[in-house]
Amino acid sequence: MRRNQVGLVAALFTVGALALTACGQGAATSGSAAPSPDQAQSQDVAQDASANEVETDGLSGVDLLRGTANSNKADQNSGDRAPESAPTEVKQKWVELRAGNAGGLEPAVVNGKGLSVYWFSDDPVNGGVSNCNGDCAKTWPAITVTKGTRLFFPGIRRENIGFIKRQDGQLQVTIGGRPIYLFSKDKKAGDILGQNVGGKWFVINPEGKRAVPKAEAPNPAQPAPGTKPANSVTFFSEKNLKDFGDSFAVGVKVSDKCADLRGGFQSLSPDGAVKIWSEPGCKGKSAVVSGPVNDTSAAPIGFPAGVKSYIRA
Incomplete structure (x- = not known):
């Protein structure tokens, strides 16, 4: 790197x-x-x-920066805050993954809009693959990047961030070796409607483990x-x-x-x-x-x- x-x-x-x-x-x-x-x-x-x-990941070409999207002057009409109808290349301008609070779970990882970030128990840890594709990926959109994406990660150790290639060829971000996703039914910051769905989906913490209520932290x-x-x-x-x-x-x-x-x-x-x-x-x-x-x-x-x-x- x-x-x-x-x-x-x-x-x-x-x-x-x-x-x-x-x-x-x-x-x-x-x-x-x-x-x-x-x-x-x-x-x-x-x-x-x-x-x-700026640290540029040698394999993915993603630029990793300390601090938040705002402190790095990211375009507020692109990246995580782009409209849902925006093209993929606009949404991949930047991604923010920050340690914070997700519906009382803390520390938990949220994105640049404050939406909760999840992991899927059917994905093998450090396995290099995602088992959520097709219709599954419509409900659980993967957090993806491309060469030149600016990735901000306040509160997350650099060593816990990685990337895998999905079936569709997109690069998906991992935390602690786990591919990460959003949940389509979460609409605002603090929503954790995907928590424990099917006993397989969980909000992720900065170490790549299950986020827990603040009282248990x-x-x-x-x-x-x-x-x-x-x-x-x-x-x-x-x-x-x-x-x-x-x-x-x-x-x-x-x-x-x-x-x-x-x-x-x-x-x-x-x-x-x-x-x-x-x-x-x-x-x-x-x-x-x-x-x-x-x-x-x-x-x-x-x-x-x-x-x-x-x-x-």
Whole structure:
């Protein structure tokens, strides 16, 4: 795989030179959307960006980017948000797979419209095939990509994302070795009408397993046993992983050095275990999290002013 650094000059002129924190080097964002006048002051709390980092998958030709579709300025009339009548090539301009909440299941994977993402128990894990074709695929549309598709994956580890070739020749995305799908009867964010259909369809989590109700999930202030350290985190300026309207998102790398955020961020979606602090310089109150956090001011984290620094856990 190769890594391309794009937009470096533009990013430097837009947000200034990369800031070095008192206790470590600042992390690079994934390319926040250009702020409106109303957002300009709020955007100042975001950490400086050095470039939009793109990883192109060597086999599929898909471009993988940290951060959300909005923070990467994806066309809102294409990709996951394209009209149902749009051609396939328009729908495949971009795909977003983010860790979030699906009808009370958390962490669960949802797409760029907030629709729940599913796996099918008849598909062999890491088997390289989908057993949902023909009429089945009309009810359970596969999430497909093509060369040049931009895939955003906040809160999901890169190593958990893969691709298989379907019977019709399309490339289908996999998470944890499982081909992934939408359900045709889900119409709005939060719908999980496909959950447990026939005892074979389940909402998927970022690891490629069955998503469970939030009450059954590990305490967000402690990492789940065996959780790997985070490679990246997407921070959101408002609660509930919101990145539209006056809010925005910042995708950052995570390293073993403390890094600061300018101001406080109210929610986050990591792809592994990350330690966060209530004050710059990795000071103040701290917590270790390994899944999406919708409100950093709420218990058990309790950061009234949001997250201000972080480090790999």
